[in-house]
Amino acid sequence: MELRDIEIFLALAEELHFGRTAELLHVSPARVSQAIKKQERAIGAELFVRTSRNVRLTPVGERLRDELAAGYRQIQEAIAGAAAAARCVSGVVRIGFASPWCGDLVVKAADVFRQRHPACEVQIIERLLADRFGPLRTRELDLQLTELPAEEPDIVVGPILFREPRALMMSVDHPLARNQTVSIEDYGDCVVIGVASVPDYFRDFHLPLRTPSGRPITHGRLAASFQEAQSLIGADKGVQPSTVRAALYHARPDIVFVPFRDAPTVDYGVTWLTDGDSVKIHAFTQALLDVASGK
Template sequence: MELREIQIFLTLAEELHFGRTADRLHVSPARVSQVIKKQERAIGAELFKRTSRNVQLTPVGEQLRDGLAAGYQQIQEALATAAAAGREITGELRVGYSAAWCGNLVVAAADIFRSRHPDCLVHIQDSQLHDPLGPLRDGSRDLQLIELPIDEPDIVNGPVFFSEPRALAVPADHPFAERETVSLEDLAEAPMITVSGQPPYLLDFHYPQRTPKGRPIPRGPSTTAWQEVLALVGAGKGVSPTSARAADYYSRPDVAYVPFRDAPPVEYGLLWPATGNTPKVRAFVRTVVETAALQAGAVRSGRTAPGRV
């Protein structure tokens, strides 16, 4: 039984008059009669006793009315609450991202979000590696989809959308470029190019100072942007860990990407300020979750290439 048909039944049960029911619901009396007959056929019993003078509920009709009324009221209240929340989603929403594949997901989610909330303008911006949390703290960003881990009392960690195997970006003429894989122990053999300005624990996770066996990892130049990292690697100034997917998005003739065989993955998740848990932020998070699920389903069915997720 569809929601509209439930509404027709409950209204007739209240009015006990086909004409008044039709007027209230802006349908024809014939439509009301058609719906009731359909319900009676489905249930296998009369719901109303009809005479030329009046309409009365049968015992089965009374039972159905009592069973449906509370649930229908809850549905109406839920719809009203959702509509009220939707009206709150106005103004602007500023969303940052780091890696290109994060940007693809954010852009796709923003398209869906705009179609649902046309009164809310979504600004999408590239996040800087050297200051991943600054824009969230100074109010210039509402959300960011960036590398983890992030462990800050004033920042909310939302869903994780990507868990990517790691690779080592090396100069194309470096001996590592000839290998099928590298190990974390190999980091002791080449200067590591790092990104400055990140929280210490984030730097330690992505740019460790020692190998698992305790060997020191030499430091190369430090920079503030990913394209600068690649330029330094291509110039032979060192190597730098990254996501293996970077090979698909940041291909350069002077840089090779060699997969790690023993490094933990790089995860990417949504972050937002603890003080910024607004209806539009929650709505955008839900939209990103839905969009990621749709894209994953498209990949599984072969409708798109994995690199576009």
């Protein structure tokens, strides 16, 4: 007798009504009837007496109910115990970030995570954008909240947590510094400071080689950190795209952040190694999602 057939038999023995049993188990009344007939054929005796008015157990059916019920409860308890063990999150989870606004979200999510999983320690680690996936690949991190895209064969990209409007960082002496907004086309009149050691797909998405009309964009020096980029920008050595929110965290008297009116947002998501998938990672990702959505 299959487990589903046992479940149908026990439910009918409790309800003594084919329609209610079918509704309880989310199956059709015909499925209930077929299962009972199959069991009766296998046993060689009727399990239920069916009339137009009611359904009742036969003596054989009563015995089967009593003997199956205890075993079925044990099966349910075993399954529930296995599920609880799978949900148990323990050990250490290490999460990295680069941008301070990502750090704010990670810290808040860590508080939520600790409440849900007190047996698991959280370690928060800042890392450089220029070494995007190095700490993941060396197992220093379990997951990280990072700027997208992340098109790596050994990296899993989880859900996008939030999107930030883009701004162009420039010196206060730059010709565009007094504009209310800038356009992607304005790159053609600028020298763009790049980010060191990022893959081509990331550079092309955030630091294009041409404007939408096809004008070449001049690329200048590469910066290994945000602070190095800001030093170059403050000295009017070039511009670099960032986010509008960055002005709240990285304000300097020699730099302005001018919003784009036509650039795509900067999206942030969770990443982890393909072979590093774990319950801990999904549990922390859920905490990040809940905090980001205000739950």
